[in-house]
Amino acid sequence: MMNDVRLSPHLASPSEAALSHSSELDGLRLSPHFTLAEFCNPGRYPANVPTVQQVANMIYGCRLLLEPAREAIGCPIIINSGFRNPRVNALVGGVAGSQHLQGQAADIRPRAPARFQQLVAFLRHCEYTDQLLTGTGWLHISWAPFRPPRHDVRLGYYK
Numbered sequence: 001m002m003n004d005v006r007l008s009p010h011l012a013s014p015s016e017a018a019l020s021h022s023s024e025l026d027g028l029r030l031s032p033h034f035t036l037a038e039f040c041n042p043g044r045y046p047a048n049v050p051t052v053q054q055v056a057n058m059i060y061g062c063r064l065l066l067e068p069a070r071e072a073i074g075c076p077i078i079i080n081s082g083f084r085n086p087r088v089n090a091l092v093g094g095v096a097g098s099q100h101l102q103g104q105a106a107d108i109r110p111r112a113p114a115r116f117q118q119l120v121a122f123l124r125h126c127e128y129t130d131q132l133l134t135g136t137g138w139l140h141i142s143w144a145p146f147r148p149p150r151h152d153v154r155l156g157y158y159k
């Protein structure tokens with residue numbers, strides 16, 4: 001639970017403090033169908049731990065984009081890559097300044113591959129979509145909690 005989360009004592013602002021890794025944190029539910037662990041992949045990247053602000057950013061994306069998308073396509077959504085600290089972003093070849101670094105993006109796919117075009121169709125018209133870049137059977141979706149969304153849609157961006 002949130003009140004069990006410990007903050008790093010040397011950082012002044014809670015929103016800038018890195019949360020310490022714990023299995024309770026992994027189970028933190030960002031929205032009804034998405035957990036923090038799905039975004040951070042602690043099994044593979046134990047040190048990939050977000051700040052409180054980054055968690056809030058992920059909650060924003062889950063509530064305003066991923067949950068409505070899941071509902072629209074009637075199928076669970078799988079997160080291939082969600083939050084990335086700088087080290088994880090480098091490991092996976094993410095671009096510098098990637099929105100994944102702020103918990104403002106996710107690479108996702110529908111559990112049922114046949115629902116992919118439905119997922120794209122929903123997200124390209126979603127009012128909260130900042131950037132939508134599609135690949136084959138998966139896509140990158142980002143959101144922008146602190147400015148108007150760009151609605152930058154590029155189909156077939158990842159070859």
Ligand SMILES: [Zn+2]
Pocket residue numbers: 100105106107140141
């Ligand atoms: Zn991405």
